[in-house]
Amino acid sequence: MDLVTLSRLQFAVTALYHFLFVPLTLGLAVLLGIMETVYVMTGREIWRDLVKFWGILFGINFAMGVATGITMEFQFGTNWAYYSHYVGDVFGAPLALEGMMAFFLEATFIGLFFFAWDRLTRVQHLIATWLLAIGTNLSALWILIANGWMQYPVGARFNAQTMRMEVSDFMQVLFNPVAQAKFVHTVSAGYVTGSVFVLAISAWYLLKGRNIEFAKRSMTVAASFGMASALSVVVLGDESGYTAGQNQKMKIAAIEAMWDTEPAPASFTVFGLPDMENHVTHLEVKVPWMLGLIATRSADTPVPGISELVGIAQKDIADGLIAYRGLLALKQDRNDARALKDVDGHVGHLGYALLLKNIRPDIENATPDEIVRAANSTIPNVPVLFWSFRCMVGLGLWFIALFAFSFWLSAKRQLDRWRPYLWAALLTLPLPWIAAELGWIVAEYGRQPWVIVGVLPTALGVSSTTASNVALSLIGFALFYSALLVVDAVLLLKYIRLGPDAPKPEEAA
Amino acid sequence: MDYETLRLIWWALLGILLIGFAVMDGFDLGTAALLPFVGRTDTERRVVINTVGPVWEGNQVWFILGGGAIFAAWPALYAASFSGFYLAMFLVLATLILRPAGFKFRSKMDDPRWRGFWDWALFAGGVVPATVFGVAFGNLFEGVPFSFDGDLRFHSQITLFSLLNPFALLVGLVSLSMIVLHGAAWLNYKTEGIVQARARKVMPYAATAFAVLFALAGVWLAHKEGFRVAAGLAHDGPSNPTLKTVATVTGAWVKGTTMPAVAIALAGAGCALLLRRMPLWAFLASALVPIGTIVTAGLALFPFLLPSSTDPNVSLTVWDASSSKLTLGVMLGATVIFLPLVIAYTAFVYRVLRGPVRESDLGGHSY
Numbered sequence: 001m002d003l004v005t006l007s008r009l010q011f012a013v014t015a016l017y018h019f020l021f022v023p024l025t026l027g028l029a030v031l032l033g034i035m036e037t038v039y040v041m042t043g044r045e046i047w048r049d050l051v052k053f054w055g056i057l058f059g060i061n062f063a064m065g066v067a068t069g070i071t072m073e074f075q076f077g078t079n080w081a082y083y084s085h086y087v088g089d090v091f092g093a094p095l096a097l098e099g100m101m102a103f104f105l106e107a108t109f110i111g112l113f114f115f116a117w118d119r120l121t122r123v124q125h126l127i128a129t130w131l132l133a134i135g136t137n138l139s140a141l142w143i144l145i146a147n148g149w150m151q152y153p154v155g156a157r158f159n160a161q162t163m164r165m166e167v168s169d170f171m172q173v174l175f176n177p178v179a180q181a182k183f184v185h186t187v188s189a190g191y192v193t194g195s196v197f198v199l200a201i202s203a204w205y206l207l208k209g210r211n212i213e214f215a216k217r218s219m220t221v222a223a224s225f226g227m228a229s230a231l232s233v234v235v236l237g238d239e240s241g242y243t244a245g246q247n248q249k250m251k252i253a254a255i256e257a258m259w260d261t262e263p264a265p266a267s268f269t270v271f272g273l274p275d276m277e278n279h280v281t282h283l284e285v286k287v288p289w290m291l292g293l294i295a296t297r298s299a300d301t302p303v304p305g306i307s308e309l310v311g312i313a314q315k316d317i318a319d320g321l322i323a324y325r326g327l328l329a330l331k332q333d334r335n336d337a338r339a340l341k342d343v344d345g346h347v348g349h350l351g352y353a354l355l356l357k358n359i360r361p362d363i364e365n366a367t368p369d370e371i372v373r374a375a376n377s378t379i380p381n382v383p384v385l386f387w388s389f390r391c392m393v394g395l396g397l398w399f400i401a402l403f404a405f406s407f408w409l410s411a412k413r414q415l416d417r418w419r420p421y422l423w424a425a426l427l428t429l430p431l432p433w434i435a436a437e438l439g440w441i442v443a444e445y446g447r448q449p450w451v452i453v454g455v456l457p458t459a460l461g462v463s464s465t466t467a468s469n470v471a472l473s474l475i476g477f478a479l480f481y482s483a484l485l486v487v488d489a490v491l492l493l494k495y496i497r498l499g500p501d502a503p504k505p506e507e508a509a
Numbered sequence: 510m511d512y513e514t515l516r517l518i519w520w521a522l523l524g525i526l527l528i529g530f531a532v533m534d535g536f537d538l539g540t541a542a543l544l545p546f547v548g549r550t551d552t553e554r555r556v557v558i559n560t561v562g563p564v565w566e567g568n569q570v571w572f573i574l575g576g577g578a579i580f581a582a583w584p585a586l587y588a589a590s591f592s593g594f595y596l597a598m599f600l601v602l603a604t605l606i607l608r609p610a611g612f613k614f615r616s617k618m619d620d621p622r623w624r625g626f627w628d629w630a631l632f633a634g635g636v637v638p639a640t641v642f643g644v645a646f647g648n649l650f651e652g653v654p655f656s657f658d659g660d661l662r663f664h665s666q667i668t669l670f671s672l673l674n675p676f677a678l679l680v681g682l683v684s685l686s687m688i689v690l691h692g693a694a695w696l697n698y699k700t701e702g703i704v705q706a707r708a709r710k711v712m713p714y715a716a717t718a719f720a721v722l723f724a725l726a727g728v729w730l731a732h733k734e735g736f737r738v739a740a741g742l743a744h745d746g747p748s749n750p751t752l753k754t755v756a757t758v759t760g761a762w763v764k765g766t767t768m769p770a771v772a773i774a775l776a777g778a779g780c781a782l783l784l785r786r787m788p789l790w791a792f793l794a795s796a797l798v799p800i801g802t803i804v805t806a807g808l809a810l811f812p813f814l815l816p817s818s819t820d821p822n823v824s825l826t827v828w829d830a831s832s833s834k835l836t837l838g839v840m841l842g843a844t845v846i847f848l849p850l851v852i853a854y855t856a857f858v859y860r861v862l863r864g865p866v867r868e869s870d871l872g873g874h875s876y
Contacts (some may be wrong), residue, residue, distance in 0.1 A: 063614070064609070070573065081592035084584055088585075099576075108566075108567035165834050168835075211775065426852070463592035476603060484610055491617050
């Protein structure tokens, strides 16, 4: 495998592993805050037991999140050096702010959460728990501002003197609409994960007929919090679709396998087998109007199809080449007035010209045929996006149904009556993780061939290291993470089996 | 504020973050490096682990923030150093990944082999990063083999073996002895009885090793080729490291301005040793060692951040490897607000957790 493929694979593996732990951290932290608030308000010991038990599971998961997160902070530099140089002026800032505002908060107060039950008053400890929860959520905010900028790079422009992107307006980076939609969607998905985790494990206790009061209380909290979160994921997932319709037309066209522009309002394909070779979708089942309404929020704005977008990309590539030739002239003569004007006027499409670098190194001499090939490379993998998206949405709807039913049962105080329901809740346990990983595949794989949409093609972003180095670290991380994941799962199972009223093993040891 | 001042402030902040890392994470790395030796029985080892158990996660954020701040303020340095030191960085990350698992998982199973494995994993997670960071710093003085092409794409000819040159290994040992001293001073402060006695016994060896190796590195440096900017470097010019010329001069790294910092590092080691029966004071003195050492290295290299041995002209310096003026300004504003806040609540947490860790404290949520 070549350097680019290996680097992408390593990023995918380490990021997807990291995101096995992140959503549970996000969700459980808030659930712990809610449970401890109830404890402080009612003063009833059972609620403190809830916090302590779910806290142990939270701690095991949090450690894995930290372990896999360390790699992420440095991987941009180790494996994506040109990317780091090219956009570090913009992209580095939210990462540094994440460290300053979020990591310190969560990492400092997790120490108090576990070690200071006897050293703080009830209210002080409650505050520590909430600061921990706020820290985890702030961390998601900053990393999604960074990621949102990769999807929709606003507030920055190319500087020919430093050969990189630089910030022109921080407020635009900060209040990027894509980033905001992503943040709400992602933390809501985390809350769903936390709620399903609590719901499923409590259902297992009820199926076993043990820890009944404990399990019912846990389920009640999880059902109401999960209900609100599951609705928020889908409603604000829709919001993601809306902004993608504005800025990432290609991604939404690929998700819908919409090869040609349809007259407004576009229909939504529920089922189909997209064919990348012939640009058609076999066995389509369509719902009229749906997509147009989701993507444009209007009945008369057309949603552009893949072929039309490829045509636009061809024009952008030709335009970007003017800027690229200007840059070459500037390397000969820093004061070439015409070259400066060319760069200034066309630099917005420079990224499109850089797509040609995958085809030939001297892109200033590209032929019209090569420009067509480069434009075609802007089509992401349609079948993967089409199906990942549909599975994710299907799972989201299932979570709403499950939580709505749980909520109803808990209101009627019949949570422990229906064994099929308890089994359904238990078997749902792995599903939020699958949905979350599919969501990232849609977001990141759907962004290809770009690492920054319209600015930098992924293949150019890599470090100039050797493929064998990356292969070595990829295998190392994969083995390492897998071993840790097994340990993590074994420990979680051990503590779930021991249950909330078992003596702490540290005390027994 | 002008571009030159902002760059200078961010150079100082880079130093402050590195010092934060070395002082705060330094004592838990040192504690982990000493774990198998100062703790012989399982209970003793748990005492040792629990002295850092509640705080090591917060301490490690200094390292993460260091990475993030270099990315934001010195993107060229972030790109060049981490991709250039690829395998060294992998080694550091791999051993650091063991730490969260080691602290959290070790005492959750009773099997002595399980606990023994994690004890040595924590040991590696302390020794390897402490040494590798020193080796990396040492290589800055050697110059690192890298160059840039016309698109400012960074090309490195660094291999794991090119990093392991004698001078860099010496600096690696300076770093290790400094971290071990700091860890021993922490345990001397936070434990009692036999564990404290063992930690206290380590201190003279670590302090002496540090002082001797640090002085040796200084003498060696005086005979080494250093770098000096010859021409073409405007302090408020664009961040493009290919526009200047650099000369190599023997002894250029040794500068009079570093002498106060050298004195602080050596005095810190000496006081830590002399005050070891007053544990808090000895610990504060040992914190002066990383402060003095990092300031010494930073001033000696100034204005260089990452010197290139293959093409000295493209070495990264404070004046041509930073972010844009706007980014430096905004990030400075954020730092002025949030870093004092971080230090305030960190201080609160240490106050809550004050006092030695005893065997009777083990239980409940402890590790």
